[in-house]
Amino acid sequence: MKNTHLKILDFLKSERNFDYSGYHFAMLERRIQNRIIHLGSITPEAYFEYLQNNPEESTRLIENFMINVSHFFRDPLSFELLAKVAIPAIIASKQRSDEHSIRIWSAGCARGEEAYSVAMLFNEYFAREMEQLNLDFFATDFDSQAIEKAKQGIYTSTSMKEVKHGLLKKYFTEGDETYTIIPELKMKIQFSIYDLLYKNSYAPSESIFGDFDLVLCRNVLIYFNQEFQKLILNKLIKSLAPKGVLMLGESEVLGDSFKEKLRQISKYAKIFEKK
Numbered sequence: 218m219k220n221t222h223l224k225i226l227d228f229l230k231s232e233r234n235f236d237y238s239g240y241h242f243a244m245l246e247r248r249i250q251n252r253i254i255h256l257g258s259i260t261p262e263a264y265f266e267y268l269q270n271n272p273e274e275s276t277r278l279i280e281n282f283m284i285n286v287s288h289f290f291r292d293p294l295s296f297e298l299l300a301k302v303a304i305p306a307i308i309a310s311k312q313r314s315d316e317h318s319i320r321i322w323s324a325g326c327a328r329g330e331e332a333y334s335v336a337m338l339f340n341e342y343f344a345r346e347m348e349q350l351n352l353d354f355f356a357t358d359f360d361s362q363a364i365e366k367a368k369q370g371i372y373t374s375t376s377m378k379e380v381k382h383g384l385l386k387k388y389f390t391e392g393d394e395t396y397t398i399i400p401e402l403k404m405k406i407q408f409s410i411y412d413l414l415y416k417n418s419y420a421p422s423e424s425i426f427g428d429f430d431l432v433l434c435r436n437v438l439i440y441f442n443q444e445f446q447k448l449i450l451n452k453l454i455k456s457l458a459p460k461g462v463l464m465l466g467e468s469e470v471l472g473d474s475f476k477e478k479l480r481q482i483s484k485y486a487k488i489f490e491k492k
């Protein structure tokens with residue numbers, strides 16, 4: 218069985234350039250199994266044959282590996298600490314140094330909920346300070362369909378469970394069963410495709426030089442094995458400005474080797490400052 222799963226992954230690599238080597242193998246196996254069950258619990262061998270004869274199934278399977286599940290203000294305490302501790306420190310340092318841009322990157326942004334949540338925070342808590350500062354906000358994912366959805370900014374109630382009523386009224390237009398981000402918020406963020414495993418760059422090309430004050434990479438590292446987690450983390454650290462802030466997902470753990478590069482700024486959230 219494992220052998221067939223490997224053949225399936227090798228097939229995706231040669232046909233669709235999907236490099237699976239850095240992902241947790243067990244996670245990929247589970248996702249293949251989900252597709253097999255979805256198609257009527259056929260054998261893995263029969264599924265492999267089906268995959269080879271149906272190009273659209275490769276797309277379905279790769280989509281199944283990309284877990285775009287997210288929602289606005291996922292882990293509300295982390296967002297609160299971002300607004301109360303991390304962002305005020307970034308703004309204060311900009312004011313001291315007379316710099317005029319705050320640079321942000323949401324890496325692995327899925328359909329954009331995380332990036333829009335941060336944009337709402339800036340609007341809500343720092344409107345006065347932001348009269349003197351620009352926001353250069355980049356949000357990327359390697360899944361082109363997720364990026365298209367992020368640009369459209371249309372969501373269903375599953376994304377909305379942590380959105381306070383006042384924010385819902387202010388930043389969304391409500392349809393029958395949809396919630397659409399207002400254009401004023403949409404235009405604050407540049408969404409684009411970027412693979413965190415690209416070897417020849419450490420930040421999206423739109424951002425030109427990285428130098429981010431805040432990087433969010435949440436619930437992305439968990440899908441990678443340790444070697445690739447290190448690779449991605451080193452890239453993110455490189456993309457940060459001196460004293461820049463990195464925010465990870467709640468269940469993500471930093472290896473000891475990163476403790477000399479990053480200092481955790483709150484014990485209640487995975488928010489770190491570059492040393």
Ligand SMILES: C[S@@+](CC[C@H](N)C(=O)[O-])C[C@H]1O[C@@H](n2cnc3c(N)ncnc32)[C@H](O)[C@@H]1O
Pocket residue numbers: 283284285286287288291324325326327328331357358359360363411412413414434435436437440466
């Ligand atoms: C669970 S979502 C996280 C969304 C959001 N950051 C959050 O915490 O709610 C994981 C995202 O990582 C993206 N991803 C996985 N591998 C990637 C890679 N190599 N480069 C860029 N994005 C990747 C997936 O496409 C997916 O949208």
